[in-house]
Amino acid sequence: MQEIISVKDVTKKFKEVVAVDNISFDVNAGEIFAFLGPNGAGKSTTIKMLTTLLWPTAGSLFLSGHDVMKEQDAARKIFGIVFQDPSLDDELTAYENLELHAVLYGVDKKTMRQRIEELMTLVELWDRKDSRVKTFSGGMKRRLEIARGLLHHPKILFLDEPTLGLDAQTRKLLWNYVKKLNESEGMTIFFTTHYLEEAEAIADRIAIIDHGKIVASGTSEELKEQTNTNTLEEAYLSLTGKTVRDESVDSGDNMKAAMRRVIASRTRR
Amino acid sequence: MVLSLVQPLVYFLTLGFGFNALFQQAGRGSYIQFVVPGVVAQTILFTSIFWGVNIMWDKQFGFLKETLVAPVSRLKVMLGGSLGGATIAVIQGCVLFLIALAFGFHPYSWTMLLLTLVVMGMLAVTMVSFSGGIGSIVNDMQAFMAITNFLVIPLFFLSSALFPLEGVPKVMKAIAYANPLTYAVDAMRASLVNQSHFSLTTDLSVMLGTMLLLFYFSIYRFKRIQA
Numbered sequence: 001m002q003e004i005i006s007v008k009d010v011t012k013k014f015k016e017v018v019a020v021d022n023i024s025f026d027v028n029a030g031e032i033f034a035f036l037g038p039n040g041a042g043k044s045t046t047i048k049m050l051t052t053l054l055w056p057t058a059g060s061l062f063l064s065g066h067d068v069m070k071e072q073d074a075a076r077k078i079f080g081i082v083f084q085d086p087s088l089d090d091e092l093t094a095y096e097n098l099e100l101h102a103v104l105y106g107v108d109k110k111t112m113r114q115r116i117e118e119l120m121t122l123v124e125l126w127d128r129k130d131s132r133v134k135t136f137s138g139g140m141k142r143r144l145e146i147a148r149g150l151l152h153h154p155k156i157l158f159l160d161e162p163t164l165g166l167d168a169q170t171r172k173l174l175w176n177y178v179k180k181l182n183e184s185e186g187m188t189i190f191f192t193t194h195y196l197e198e199a200e201a202i203a204d205r206i207a208i209i210d211h212g213k214i215v216a217s218g219t220s221e222e223l224k225e226q227t228n229t230n231t232l233e234e235a236y237l238s239l240t241g242k243t244v245r246d247e248s249v250d251s252g253d254n255m256k257a258a259m260r261r262v263i264a265s266r267t268r269r
Numbered sequence: 270m271v272l273s274l275v276q277p278l279v280y281f282l283t284l285g286f287g288f289n290a291l292f293q294q295a296g297r298g299s300y301i302q303f304v305v306p307g308v309v310a311q312t313i314l315f316t317s318i319f320w321g322v323n324i325m326w327d328k329q330f331g332f333l334k335e336t337l338v339a340p341v342s343r344l345k346v347m348l349g350g351s352l353g354g355a356t357i358a359v360i361q362g363c364v365l366f367l368i369a370l371a372f373g374f375h376p377y378s379w380t381m382l383l384l385t386l387v388v389m390g391m392l393a394v395t396m397v398s399f400s401g402g403i404g405s406i407v408n409d410m411q412a413f414m415a416i417t418n419f420l421v422i423p424l425f426f427l428s429s430a431l432f433p434l435e436g437v438p439k440v441m442k443a444i445a446y447a448n449p450l451t452y453a454v455d456a457m458r459a460s461l462v463n464q465s466h467f468s469l470t471t472d473l474s475v476m477l478g479t480m481l482l483l484f485y486f487s488i489y490r491f492k493r494i495q496a
Binding site: 048051052053054055073076077079081083085086087088089090101104105106148 | 327330331332333334335336337338339340341342495496
């Protein structure tokens, strides 16, 4: 098997805060790869570096052999991404948002029309195609964004917590479709999620990141074996501990964060 | 779009008609003729300087990420965006010009209007680029407004938009000479009413230089946006 994503000794610092601390990993072509970790562990930062949005402080990243820093345009042609937070143009209609995406990615007109209809039907938004995005609910925007990420059938698809805030039905639809794309087109899927059962059900391989370091990786079976546990959730908790994390990495507020953690753990009991 | 025309229009009407008699007494001809090129330049300046807000906005609302990861070079994105912004500014300038016509302004030659259009376009691209560069750097509205206001007001008042450069104190003259907007206004005046302080060649070369420099600045900053 050939690796399509390759991360080598990558570190990312935001001023003094180390968000990603010297990580290395490979993802093989055609694989479904889950990237798990607590809030603020460095998942999104890693995805942003892989998708040319952030520059690493040190190390290098390759997509299909292209250095994402030196050959940005070549690297950008390879992937599609569904961001964690909204990135739609609110003033455009749902259809126009997808149309713009298709133009940016050079999808030809005929394929474009066909796929937009197919995808919008899939995410059950076809009847709302001419409504402006600003009239959509959070879940609808999310679904539209997923449809957009799938539109140009990339070689690699990055999904940053794609199912956050979606109902069980839509989640199921989404994963089935992603799985289908993976099988029929050999699309490599790289996703993050907080729903461990999703990772267990769909991912070929899993990496767990915590405090900017990869603490374990392998198949779900291997992770369970390594930690001597029965479910992926137990394995995950035994690797990352049970304390609650802050969403943002904020070294100056250690005291506050520690107190919040204490309060959080007490209210949970 | 209509609102942003109000300010230049007020300048044109009050200053134009207010100072007209005084200006004529001083033997300088019609102040309306003199000030229209300045006010058209102002319209373009004040419209295009805000274009960068779009970049900042898209950055904040996340939409820019979609553009940034697309396999389209950032040069093209910036070029497309700023030409769009510049077009709007030029149209605004033309609208003001038409209003001025209705109020009795008359260009000295209709064919020279083509040159006016070129000058307007260059000024618009220059300011839109500057604005786009600032929009790429800053992340909040307050900072953007502070920077642009801090620069745009002195830029306008210390150019030759409202008064002739002959006979002003030396310091002011020196500042006006260092102000790129002076040359744009001067070129505009040369093409509209055939009055100028510098030669057209000087005007156009300074404008071209400033435009290229600021366009480079905007691309340079836009490429460095990290989201």
